[in-house]
Amino acid sequence: MQIKNSKIINKFFQKSLQAKNDIQNKNNSIGYLCTYIPEEILISGGLNAIRIRGDKESSLADGYLPINFCPYIKAVWEEVYKKSYSLKSIIFATSCDGMKRLYDLFLNYKKENPSFMLDVPKNYDENSVEFFAGRLKKMLEFVKTISPNREIGNNDLVRSIEIMNKKRKLLSDLTGIYESDLNNFISTSQYFNILDLAVSSENKTFISELEFFLKNIQKDLKSNHTSVNEDFIKNNCNIMVVGNYINDENFWDIFTDSGIKVVSGDLCISSRYFDFQIESNNINANKHKEECLKLSDSKYDDTSMDNLLKLIAASYLRKPFCFRMTSLNEKLKSIKDKINTGNIRAVIFTSLKFCDNTLYFYPELKKELVKLNIPSLYLDIEYGKSSYGQLRTRIEAFYEMLF
């Protein structure tokens, strides 16, 4: 078991880590704030796209936003306002009320920095797809003005789609390995660290390192498939974590340190980010087929820019839903399906504090979990500033109850 005790990130993702740090100094990246912002478009002109993670030590933001406001948004404002890092631009989305107010602050205090607000519909019917495609076109025009390649063509966009499809596929493969790994080769912390790197490093470097890592780990898993870690199996049960932007090393360390494996995640940094592909059938997969574009079964047959944008729009609006979307029943069904197929024993619902979209979802989820007789734990956490000792006690006590 070569990998088990090594530090995966340092061993396999050195260049990605370096690239992540270099972004602070190179003026070649564009920042974004929501998984509904298609990276495909952001990178199509030669820029790198990174998810803004924010400064978790926020204090200044309290003077700009109320106390009972999303800690992630505050952290982003802290980072954006305080630091003079070299992002070309920031792309906002109409993810939630808080994000709209963050954009207001940006427009008011950071006038000199170019920014764009992407209007993301909450429905995913044909009318919404059309509308969203139009908004993506506007975003593309904006990206052209700040990219090295100001003449982004159809081929550039197709290439970007392929890069992102590959990244998403590899992340899905990683998740498959992580979730089915009975030897605990990859710990919960390590898994989420890799996911974080996926959105904060340079695409090509990260993809090539992830590909290499997956080959290695698959090889290791094959050679060790007979020696299953009996202790781990005996003392473990499948836990699912449902929540929003839970990107907090300290939080995941609680699971790792306590020997608890999160087998399934429904989070902004997990399935909602990568569990879909952009293919021509995304656009036809709805009840109004006749009104849609007539794309053939092969990928991107009709590569006119409008068609590509519509394809991206449809794929993003129908990807694994965020709580912001008006797809409550579908969302509940997808979680119930995961519970059934993943043999999930318990659910931990984790929300960043004051996230309305997430908090309104919980009552309905809880009712369903009660019906399914699935124990659940509700945790609302700060962004990087939680009382981790208290969280550890609650998580461990909950876990003990399951045996």
Added chain:
Amino acid sequence: MSVLSIKTRIIKNIQDNLNLGSIKRLLHTISNKPVLALYGSSIKSITDKYLNIYTIRNLNEVYSGKYPVAFGSLFLPYELIIGLGLKPFLPEIMGGFTAGLGISGRTIKAASNNWYSSDLCTFHRSAAGACEMDLFPKPSFIVCSNLACDAAGKSFQNFSRKYNIEKNFYFIDVPHDDDGASLSFLSKQLENIFYEVSGKLNKKPDIEKLKKTINCSNDFRKFAIQANNIRKELYDYPQYFNGLNYILPFFGLSGTKETVNLYKIMTGELQEKLLKQDKNKKMKKVLWMHLKPYYRNEIFNILEKNNCRVVFEETSNVFWDELDPDKPFKSLAKKMLSNPLRGNGENRIKAVQQIAALYDIDGIIMFSHWGCRQSNGLSRLIKESFNKKSIPVLVLDGDCVDINNCPAGQIKTRVEGFAEILNSI
């Protein structure tokens, strides 16, 4: 019998028998003409009297079970709902009513028992609790939008599951920007709802009825503008008049004849007051932003005692153009898009700055309601924008629904301090 004693008895009755059946019976009893007449006779302001009677009658119809009811969020184009022949019921407004009736403690507790977090807006939490306690009439449809905030879209969808009418849940997605694409996107949604709901009601889509409703709404708009114009010079209001009590007719019942009458009466009464007003009377003019606490409180009395008068409310602003009955969906979409609470905060700031200039405002109270992210997130920018114009802004932290989350002493100190500042300018 005085209006206060009738009101007190009604409230006591509701508090003591908090269930759907009792509410229905009570509404039925007090909607009886002699009782209503008795109730109305002791209200001094004729506008207030009409508002009270109209609200009771409207609620009695909604609770009667005789009409198809549609739950709707606050900023919907209710002309569409009324034009469809549906009786609108606004759970957020009812959240405010629970405060006035002194039952919000119980409804909020019911929401907590059903896993609604205490970090959420109490209008929605109280409504969710009331829904869980089965205090609302059963809706046939639920229509809501993201105009102003995300909360309605979420809590109302939960209601659709509670009533098992998920297929009759409609979410109107109001775009962030106001341009041609937004207008077409939004009008298409309104048109779809109109035809789909007509179909579900087994009715032929009645465009003529919709046009009539829109004409009514235009009449209401005309009187509301007149009333607002009178208020530019008015200090001496009818007793208990508060613009923040008119949210239901202003938004939820726009398009009914009764709302036209209400605003016609209001225009007449305010005009009369203006004519009788002492010409030398001067008070400090206050603009109220967001909503107010709907339980008994002293804020407005404190202001008056300190020579300050709320002369206008953000929610009384007629922000939309006259509607075109021949283009109903486009007109209603335009109305939604012209709401200053849509889009960037700049829209809201511009709108309140215009109001402040029109009403020669001396100071602004922005009520910072617990959990209202869309509004409170803008408080710093609003304050700064008025600082540039030397108009003081008081951001008053509190809760419109939960009295326990709004310490009266602290509020009193802050409002008095603010009034002192205004009077020293």
